Amino acid sequence: MDLGRVQRAAVGCFAHKGFAATGIRELGAAVGLNSATLYHYVGSKQELLVEIMRRCLETMIEQGRAACAAATTPTGQLAGLVASHVGFTATNPLSCRVAEHELRALEPTVRAEMQALRDHYEQLFTDVLRRGAQQGDFHAPDLSLARLAIMEMSTGVAHWYRPDGRKSLAEVQHAFVAMSYALLGVDADPHSILPAPPPPVRLASEPTDELSDQG
Amino acid sequence: MDLGRVQRAAVGCFAHKGFAATGIRELGAAVGLNSATLYHYVGSKQELLVEIMRRCLETMIEQGRAACAAATTPTGQLAGLVASHVGFTATNPLSCRVAEHELRALEPTVRAEMQALRDHYEQLFTDVLRRGAQQGDFHAPDLSLARLAIMEMSTGVAHWYRPDGRKSLAEVQHAFVAMSYALLGVDADPHSILPAPPPPVRLASEPTDELSDQG
Amino acid sequence: MDLGRVQRAAVGCFAHKGFAATGIRELGAAVGLNSATLYHYVGSKQELLVEIMRRCLETMIEQGRAACAAATTPTGQLAGLVASHVGFTATNPLSCRVAEHELRALEPTVRAEMQALRDHYEQLFTDVLRRGAQQGDFHAPDLSLARLAIMEMSTGVAHWYRPDGRKSLAEVQHAFVAMSYALLGVDADPHSILPAPPPPVRLASEPTDELSDQG
Amino acid sequence: MDLGRVQRAAVGCFAHKGFAATGIRELGAAVGLNSATLYHYVGSKQELLVEIMRRCLETMIEQGRAACAAATTPTGQLAGLVASHVGFTATNPLSCRVAEHELRALEPTVRAEMQALRDHYEQLFTDVLRRGAQQGDFHAPDLSLARLAIMEMSTGVAHWYRPDGRKSLAEVQHAFVAMSYALLGVDADPHSILPAPPPPVRLASEPTDELSDQG
DNA sequence: AATGAATGAGAATTCATTCAT
DNA sequence: AATGAATGAATTCTCATTCAT
Numbered sequence: 001m002d003l004g005r006v007q008r009a010a011v012g013c014f015a016h017k018g019f020a021a022t023g024i025r026e027l028g029a030a031v032g033l034n035s036a037t038l039y040h041y042v043g044s045k046q047e048l049l050v051e052i053m054r055r056c057l058e059t060m061i062e063q064g065r066a067a068c069a070a071a072t073t074p075t076g077q078l079a080g081l082v083a084s085h086v087g088f089t090a091t092n093p094l095s096c097r098v099a100e101h102e103l104r105a106l107e108p109t110v111r112a113e114m115q116a117l118r119d120h121y122e123q124l125f126t127d128v129l130r131r132g133a134q135q136g137d138f139h140a141p142d143l144s145l146a147r148l149a150i151m152e153m154s155t156g157v158a159h160w161y162r163p164d165g166r167k168s169l170a171e172v173q174h175a176f177v178a179m180s181y182a183l184l185g186v187d188a189d190p191h192s193i194l195p196a197p198p199p200p201v202r203l204a205s206e207p208t209d210e211l212s213d214q215g
Numbered sequence: 216m217d218l219g220r221v222q223r224a225a226v227g228c229f230a231h232k233g234f235a236a237t238g239i240r241e242l243g244a245a246v247g248l249n250s251a252t253l254y255h256y257v258g259s260k261q262e263l264l265v266e267i268m269r270r271c272l273e274t275m276i277e278q279g280r281a282a283c284a285a286a287t288t289p290t291g292q293l294a295g296l297v298a299s300h301v302g303f304t305a306t307n308p309l310s311c312r313v314a315e316h317e318l319r320a321l322e323p324t325v326r327a328e329m330q331a332l333r334d335h336y337e338q339l340f341t342d343v344l345r346r347g348a349q350q351g352d353f354h355a356p357d358l359s360l361a362r363l364a365i366m367e368m369s370t371g372v373a374h375w376y377r378p379d380g381r382k383s384l385a386e387v388q389h390a391f392v393a394m395s396y397a398l399l400g401v402d403a404d405p406h407s408i409l410p411a412p413p414p415p416v417r418l419a420s421e422p423t424d425e426l427s428d429q430g
Numbered sequence: 431m432d433l434g435r436v437q438r439a440a441v442g443c444f445a446h447k448g449f450a451a452t453g454i455r456e457l458g459a460a461v462g463l464n465s466a467t468l469y470h471y472v473g474s475k476q477e478l479l480v481e482i483m484r485r486c487l488e489t490m491i492e493q494g495r496a497a498c499a500a501a502t503t504p505t506g507q508l509a510g511l512v513a514s515h516v517g518f519t520a521t522n523p524l525s526c527r528v529a530e531h532e533l534r535a536l537e538p539t540v541r542a543e544m545q546a547l548r549d550h551y552e553q554l555f556t557d558v559l560r561r562g563a564q565q566g567d568f569h570a571p572d573l574s575l576a577r578l579a580i581m582e583m584s585t586g587v588a589h590w591y592r593p594d595g596r597k598s599l600a601e602v603q604h605a606f607v608a609m610s611y612a613l614l615g616v617d618a619d620p621h622s623i624l625p626a627p628p629p630p631v632r633l634a635s636e637p638t639d640e641l642s643d644q645g
Numbered sequence: 646m647d648l649g650r651v652q653r654a655a656v657g658c659f660a661h662k663g664f665a666a667t668g669i670r671e672l673g674a675a676v677g678l679n680s681a682t683l684y685h686y687v688g689s690k691q692e693l694l695v696e697i698m699r700r701c702l703e704t705m706i707e708q709g710r711a712a713c714a715a716a717t718t719p720t721g722q723l724a725g726l727v728a729s730h731v732g733f734t735a736t737n738p739l740s741c742r743v744a745e746h747e748l749r750a751l752e753p754t755v756r757a758e759m760q761a762l763r764d765h766y767e768q769l770f771t772d773v774l775r776r777g778a779q780q781g782d783f784h785a786p787d788l789s790l791a792r793l794a795i796m797e798m799s800t801g802v803a804h805w806y807r808p809d810g811r812k813s814l815a816e817v818q819h820a821f822v823a824m825s826y827a828l829l830g831v832d833a834d835p836h837s838i839l840p841a842p843p844p845p846v847r848l849a850s851e852p853t854d855e856l857s858d859q860g
Numbered sequence: 861a862a863t864g865a866a867t868g869a870g871a872a873t874t875c876a877t878t879c880a881t
Numbered sequence: 882a883a884t885g886a887a888t889g890a891a892t893t894c895t896c897a898t899t900c901a902t
Contacts, residue, residue: 152371
């Protein structure tokens with residue numbers, strides 16, 4: 001029994017029913033513990049959520065930064081960012097959904113902290129887009145609209161991606177890079193630019209199967 | 216005092232705090248009623264949510280269908296669908312968010328009903344895309360991926376659009392049609408194809424100002 | 431059903447079992463209410479205690495001040511104070527015990543407020559003793575020790591007085607004035623000095639019989 | 646690590662927060678032990694309290710009896726009893742407060758046992774007073790009232806005495822004997838009668854400093 | 861001697877809902 | 882149309898205690 005299992009059960013429940021609708025007893029049942037025992041692993045229901053979200057957002061930032069550093073041109077960096085984002089989201093769809101939707105469940109202080117992490121992450125995209133536009137690589141009529149579109153469609157991967165689905169992760173990543181290029185009027189071939197994306201990182205909080213998230 | 220006000224308060228609360236985290240007393244307070252009095256307007260908390268969601272989804276379908284009927288080519292129909300979707304979402308962002316996120320709060324029976332409405336709505340997009348692909352108007356490497364991307368990015372409008380923002384609604388609609396065309400490899404000029412979109416419909420459940428959704 | 435009944439039940443329980451050991455369900459049962467219904471009358475368990483204590487202490491101060499004002503000499507004022515204190519304590523023994531013992535159950539802020547009221551009350555005694563000593567009416571070797579002794583023994587009335595006991599309230603009051611005089615070396619006859627003490631004030635929080643404080 | 650330290654921590658907590666409001670984990674923390682380890686020293690929370698109270702009450706009885714035996718006249722015995730009581734109370738104020746207030750926390754059986762000890766102790770005072778009255782040494786209008794007053798004011802020492810205070814223990818003892826004489830109309834000089842009181846006994850359960858009773 | 865993990869019972873409080881007025 | 886009073890069920894979290902290690 002370890003914290004990881006508790007987090008996985010929590011993410012399973014939070015993603016499917018929402019934080020507020022998930023009871024602490026339910027979480028205990030999902031890992032086979034009395035609800036009181038959960039408090040040996042977790043300070044409170046809210047702290048449990050915060051740890052999950054923080055780790056998720058911090059990892060996204062790390063991965064995004066690494067992807068930016070791995071390329072030298074804005075075009076390449078954007079490809080890396082999108083591939084990283086899609087890869088991470090597809091690998092940790094439930095954790096990402098929780099991190100996306102449950103900001104509102106947090107008390108103001110921690111909410112601000114988490115919001116800052118998310119803002120920091122989005123800034124990676126904003127910066128790359130700005131640099132690419134300055135260099136004349138991107139030709140979108142409205143850059144900030146394009147950024148929003150790219151981020152929304154990529155984040156949406158969490159809503160439908162299944163690891164056993166019709167397309168491999170690499171294919172999905174490639175398709176989203178191509179779509180991002182299309183949105184930005186980049187005529188380069190994504191294949192030729194995108195470096196082999198690093199293997200996806202799986203969070204400790206991401207449920208490993210579909211068994212633990214029922215209820 | 217009427218049902219509309221109750222629904223607007225509810226949508227304000229549900230969108231900002233989530234259905235499960237919103238108390239019935241809180242809703243009463245938001246419209247200046249004792250919680251018991253709410254039950255004169257509403258059968259139960261869940262029914263309140265269901266009515267809101269149903270009206271929202273049904274209207275989306277209506278509008279989507281009308282947009283399809285107003286054009287004769289898949290290219291034009293897609294433009295109409297996207298413009299309609301963006302227009303509706305931007306006009307009713309909170310209602311749309313509720314309809315999008317709170318399916319999970321419903322009991323199985325109604326949830327299935329609502330899910331069916333949503334599926335029906337998405338089918339409008341799927342159909343247009345299929346027809347357009349058959350006619351050779353759309354050239355996306357993966358059509359279903361393109362559909363998901365278009366829907367996610369358009370629905371995302373609910374997350375950031377502000378009526379008093381930098382861009383007019385018509386501009387945003389136009390930009391999203393253009394981006395959809397870009398994703399589908401359509402080289403037509405959206406301006407020349409897009410019929411003047413009908414004026415946006417505002418739901419009775421959509422809060423009218425920013426005052427009622429605090430707390 | 432009113433707040434008074436709730437307070438009486440609470441004082442009965444708090445006096446006999448202590449605040450911390452008294453459950454909210456128990457309180458509900460004592461007044462014949464579901465525990466949830468208690469929250470219509472009371473903000474929280476702690477607020478219930480605070481209201482009881484505040485009213486008790488404020489009344490003690492009022493009564494003590496009135497007793498001081500009713501006499502012109504320190505000797506007479508002391509008699510009035512002691513008679514008032516004993517009368518009030520004997521009339522509201524359970525409320526007084528709660529006000530005496532449960533300061534520790536309060537959160538720092540309210541505790542400080544209640545402590546201030548108690549200090550204020552004790553100051554009445556301190557002032558009278560000082561004035562009497564200055565005038566040469568009191569001849570105790572140590573005045574502050576005498577004050578402590580007088581207050582402790584008078585407050586102790588709450589621990590043993592029974593309205594149906596062997597002595598009438600007036601007799602007990604008289605005896606305590608006499609004992610206070612003895613402690614202070616006053617040789618006046620209490621009978622001749624003590625004005626007829628005003629009828630004792632009964633708090634709304636004081637249980638009216640021995641029926642409601644079991645459990 | 647020994648039982649004494651555990652008892653001292655317990656008395657510190659019980660005196661300041663009350664038995665019911667003190668958690669077993671808190672006690673463990675106060676002595677630097679895991680709460681489970683406490684159960685090597687103590688059978689249960691209640692047993693811990695009982696041992697403390699029993700030892701306290703038994704010692705009071707012993708000391709009181711010895712004081713009575715050390716004098717031959719009721720006047721002298723009373724002086725001894727009061728001096729002993731005040732000395733013991735001032736030396737073990739926290740233990741005495743616990744023994745005084747927490748009877749109510751005990752289950753009926755042990756409560757009866759402890760109550761019997763307390764009754765036994767009070768009987769020492771009652772007996773001396775009765776004998777003194779029979780011999781014409783004491784002239785109080787109401788003897789049982791006088792006994793209550795003497796005991797309450799002496800026990801009250803636990804509420805305010807500080808070893809580093811303005812008066813020495815011997816001075817306080819002497820003052821209380823003198824006040825008792827005053828209450829009983831004894832005109833003897835306490836100085837001439839009171840035998841040198843034995844050195845005060847300190848209980849193993851009495852906290853040794855002000856450090857251990859915080860929290 | 862010491863502890864981390866575990867638990868059933870119970871703590872205070874809030875919930876959606878009902879109903880007499 | 883509106884509400885205060887009422888409640889059973891549920892909430893998060895803490896309790897004293899046990900036990901394998």
